[in-house]
Amino acid sequence: VKNVNKNCKVIHRINECDERKNTNGINEYYINANKVADFTVFVSQWLKDIFIQAGFSSSYSNVIMSGSNKKVFNNKDRIIWRKNQPLRIVTHHWGNNFNKGFDIYEKLDSLLSSSKYQHLEFSYIGNVPSGVSFNNTEVKEALSGKDLANEIKKNQIYLTASINEPSGNHHIEAAQCGLPILYLESGGVPEYCGKYGVSFKNDIEKSLEMLIHNYGEYRDKLKKYPHNSNKMCDEFLSCFQELV
Numbered sequence: 693v694k695n696v697n698k699n700c701k702v703i704h705r706i707n708e709c710d711e712r713k714n715t716n717g718i719n720e721y722y723i724n725a726n727k728v729a730d731f732t733v734f735v736s737q738w739l740k741d742i743f744i745q746a747g748f749s750s751s752y753s754n755v756i757m758s759g760s761n762k763k764v765f766n767n768k769d770r771i772i773w774r775k776n777q778p779l780r781i782v783t784h785h786w787g788n789n790f791n792k793g794f795d796i797y798e799k800l801d802s803l804l805s806s807s808k809y810q811h812l813e814f815s816y817i818g819n820v821p822s823g824v825s826f827n828n829t830e831v832k833e834a835l836s837g838k839d840l841a842n843e844i845k846k847n848q849i850y851l852t853a854s855i856n857e858p859s860g861n862h863h864i865e866a867a868q869c870g871l872p873i874l875y876l877e878s879g880g881v882p883e884y885c886g887k888y889g890v891s892f893k894n895d896i897e898k899s900l901e902m903l904i905h906n907y908g909e910y911r912d913k914l915k916k917y918p919h920n921s922n923k924m925c926d927e928f929l930s931c932f933q934e935l936v
Contacts, residue, residue, distance in 0.1 A: 696728070701935045703928075704729035707758075709742050711856040712879075713789055719746045731935055733928070735859035736880025754931065757884065758859045759924040760868055765841050767870030767914070773848040779904065782847035782871070784817035784862055785854075786834050793853025793876065794824050796896060800851065803897065804828035814851075817843055844869045849903065850889075853896075857881050867917045872910035874903050888914050 704726050710718045723746060726732060732753040734740040744750050773779055781800070785792045797816060803809050805828055815830040817840065835843055844850070850866035850873050857879040864884060867873060873889030874896070875881050882891060889910055892899035903910065 701731070701932075702729045703731045703733060703931065703935070705733045705735070705756075706739065706743065707735045707858050709739060709856070709858060711742060712858065713791055719743065723748050731931065733931065736883050738880040738883065739858040756924060756927045756931070757919050758861060758864060759920040759922070760861060760865045762868060762920045762922065764838055765844075765865045765868035767845075767868070769842075770845040770870045771848070773907070778811055778813045779849065780847040781812060781814045781849045781851050781874075782817065782844060782866070783851045783853075784835070784840065784844070784866075786818055786836075788819040788821040790821050790824075791855040793851075793855065794821060796851075796853030796876065797829070798824065798826070799896060801826045801829045815847065841865070841869060844871065847871060848907075849874060849900075852876065852881060852885075854881065855879065859884065864919055867914055868920060870911065870914050872903055872907060872914065874900055884919055888917060 706722055708718055710716060719742070723743065726748065730752065733756045734743070734753065735756070735758050737755050740750065740753065740755055783793070783797065800814055804812060804814060814828065815832060816826070817832045818834040820831060832843065844866055848871060850863060850871040852860070852863045852873065853876045854860055855876065855878050859880045863873055863875060863881060867885070867888055873885040875885045875889055875891050877891045877893050890899045890903040
């Protein structure tokens with residue numbers, strides 16, 4: 693590596709990979725760019741393992757998990773579920789890549805046609821890919837900041853079926869708002885959601901029923917959900933201080 697300023701420390705944060713959207717060249721590009729880095733931060737152990745398998749040297753690296761702003765995403769004024777009321781499920785994505793989980797969102801939309809699930813409601817906040825249409829799902833425009841937080845808080849369960857997500861912000865924002873998570877076992881998401889909801893691989897129905905049955909337990913656990921921007925920034929600051 694040429695033209696290195698020895699007085700400057702470079703930290704490279706990696707939060708993407710080819711596995712995410714079936715691309716080619718991103719992993720190689722990041723590994724090449726990483727040659728100038730003094731230290732590397734990954735957003736999940738799953739992602740770090742992907743890069744180690746691709747040839748990344750892990751000597752000077754760590755996992756710092758992502759977090760969102762507690763002043764925006766919190767459980768203040770969240771609408772509490774009463775068992776005589778509909779149970780509202782929500783998800784949100786700004787991007788409309790199909791790998792965000794639209795196969796599962798379509799499946800849930802179909803399930804809501806059954807009288808078995810007449811007590812459930814599902815809403816999607818964000819952009820929907822062309823060719824995807826819902827019959828029983830309320831689609832709302834993409835939102836951000838406090839508008840998004842206020843919309844999330846109108847619901848009681850959060851669903852994410854995102855495939856090979858290195859970390860993601862959507863489920864973090866929902867967890868900070870106090871919503872138990874129904875999540876696909878894929879990518880780095882289980883590292884963030886493991887204690888705060890129920891996972892699924894193929895059978896979303898069984899996992900959904902388990903989450904509803906133990907709803908109070910997961911809701912209470914979320915009062916101590918740790919992954920927020922304060923914690924993340926403290927860990928980055930500690931990393932900076934150690935390097936200098």
